[in-house]
Amino acid sequence: xxxxxxxxxxFGYMKTDYNVRSYYRDGKWGEPQLExxxxxxxxxxxxxLHYGQEVFEGxxxxxxxxxxxxxxxxxxxxxxxxxxxxxxxxxxPPVELFEEMVLTAVKKNRRFVPPYESGASLYIRxxxxxxxxxxxxxxxxxxxxxxxxxxxxxYFKEGxxxxxxxxxxxxxxxxxxxxxxxxxxxxxxxxxAADEKAHKMGYxxxxxxxxxxxxxxxxxxxxxxxxxxxxxxITPESTSILPSIxxxxxxxxxxxxxxxxxxxxxxxxxxxxxxxxxxxxxxxVISPISRIDDLAEKKTYVFCEDDKPGxxxxxxxxxxxxxxxxxxxxxxxxxxxxx
Ligand code: PLP
Ligand code: COI
Numbered sequence: 001x002x003x004x005x006x007x008x009x010x011f012g013y014m015k016t017d018y019n020v021r022s023y024y025r026d027g028k029w030g031e032p033q034l035e036x037x038x039x040x041x042x043x044x045x046x047x048x049l050h051y052g053q054e055v056f057e058g059x060x061x062x063x064x065x066x067x068x069x070x071x072x073x074x075x076x077x078x079x080x081x082x083x084x085x086x087x088x089x090x091x092x093p094p095v096e097l098f099e100e101m102v103l104t105a106v107k108k109n110r111r112f113v114p115p116y117e118s119g120a121s122l123y124i125r126x127x128x129x130x131x132x133x134x135x136x137x138x139x140x141x142x143x144x145x146x147x148x149x150x151x152x153x154x155y156f157k158e159g160x161x162x163x164x165x166x167x168x169x170x171x172x173x174x175x176x177x178x179x180x181x182x183x184x185x186x187x188x189x190x191x192x193a194a195d196e197k198a199h200k201m202g203y204x205x206x207x208x209x210x211x212x213x214x215x216x217x218x219x220x221x222x223x224x225x226x227x228x229x230x231x232x233x234i235t236p237e238s239t240s241i242l243p244s245i246x247x248x249x250x251x252x253x254x255x256x257x258x259x260x261x262x263x264x265x266x267x268x269x270x271x272x273x274x275x276x277x278x279x280x281x282x283x284x285v286i287s288p289i290s291r292i293d294d295l296a297e298k299k300t301y302v303f304c305e306d307d308k309p310g311x312x313x314x315x316x317x318x319x320x321x322x323x324x325x326x327x328x329x330x331x332x333x334x335x336x337x338x339x
Contacts, residue, residue: 006118009153011283016149018108020101023131024091024143032101034108040144045133047140053130054185055084058282059245061106061122061149061338063113064326069338071124072282072324074102076245081126084182089139090130097145098126099336105147107338112151116325123152123283155222155283156204160317162290162304163204165220165279167268168194169296172211173218173240180218180240187242191221205279207292209268210238217266219244223281225266226250227274228312232260234274246280246320252332253319259312268294271301276310286317 004014015038023030047053057077062070078098085092102124106113114120126147130140156163171194174180174187194206198221207225208218217236219225224244226235233254235247251261271277277289288309291302304310309317322328323335 004151006114006120006151007153009114009118009120009151010157011123011152011155012150014112014150016109016112016151018105019146019148020105020108021147022093022097022101022145024093024145029091029093029097029145032097032104034104038148040146042131043133045135047130047132047134047138051130051134051137052184052186053088053090053140055081055088055090055128055183056185057081057124057126057183059102059124059126060282060324061113061124062325063116065116066326067116068326069106069110069113070324070326071102071106071336071338073245073249073334074099074336076248077102077126080183080243080245081128084184085128087179087182088184090128091143093128093145101145101147102126103336103338105149109149110338112149114151120151120153121324122149124149152283154285155281156287158204158287160286160288160309162288162306162309164202164291164293165205165207165289166198166201166203167207167209167292167294167296168197169209169214169294171197171206171208173206173208173221174211176210176212176238176240178240180238181242183242195221203293204287211240215267217268217271220279220284223279223284223287226278226280227266227271228276228278228310229274231258232262233312234262234264234266234270236266237263238265244281246282246285249320249334250280250286250316253316257315257319274301274303276313277301277303278313285320286313288313
């Protein structure tokens with residue numbers, strides 16, 4: 001434990017002391033249980049294994065300068081898990097149960113919350129799976145909600161440094177009326193081949209276009225997209241992207257900074273007009289985009305130099321982090337402080 005190099009954590013898995021589980025059986029959620037095992041005993045015909053009945057969440061806890069632990073927007077994650085569960089006909093965990101399990105998972109693993117100075121955080125991963133046996137394509141009758149945590153550093157290994165992204169028109173991630181708006185595992189399976197290809201070519205992520213017309217920007221593999229121009233924060237509206245809680249927070253912070261906020265369809269060509277661009281999410285925080293290559297169209301859009309994020313990305317990033325770590329006040333009630 002003493003050997004954790006907090007300042008050099010990657011976005012990876014590390015075993016912690018406990019996870020928390022609740023089972024849904026006979027139409028009811030059971031009392032949350034503490035577990036030390038990292039394994040699940042699962043029926044081989046469980047619906048999560050065959051028909052993708054799996055949804056998850058991602059949120060973070062931060063240790064402040066004052067030593068207190070703060071969890072960011074846990075209620076929003078609970079509500080989004082409910083929406084995802086409804087989307088693929090799974091039992092919806094009550095908000096209070098989700099919140100209680102997240103808080104317990106963090107409290108019981110407090111020694112894994114990275115110190116303030118490291119700039120790292122504790123990633124919280126709630127997972128909901130269909131567990132009962134089914135061979136016909138039907139929803140399960142039983143579910144498991146599990147929350148584990150793991151200390152993490154930046155998702156993109158460069159941290160808050162601009163990276164290049166790529167449009168690969170030969171791949172889609174989610175259909176317009178499909179599951180892109182839910183946080184289901186299948187969306188990530190659908191992104192693996194394109195992501196791998198992008199990484200091999202030296203890009204940090206794929207920027208997906210709308211699958212139907214290939215005209216509008218959807219989102220990056222693990223994060224929403226935003227562009228900045230003329231004092232406006234512009235981010236795509238689409239039925240096939242995940243409603244990012246980080247993006248929602250940045251829209252509020254941009255407004256507070258006197259910027260105009262536009263959530264609307266964003267045509268690919270508009271990339272040429274942005275002064276800055278970024279990817280945002282719990283794991284990604286803000287990852288400034290240095291350039292976007294649209295390979296099939298042989299077009300390149302440049303936003304900044306490789307080592308210098310734009311001023312608006314920089315300002316938004318520091319403001320968000322200041323609220324998360326408790327350096328700045330929390331005017332919107334986004335933070336739950338652990339006792
Ligand atoms: N889009 C996708 C596909 C994601 O996986 C994530 C991560 O959760 C996001 C966007 C960002 O969402 P949030 O800010 O709620 O983490
Ligand atoms: C998150 O930001 O929480 C994500 O889920 C992104 C990725 C790790 C899947």
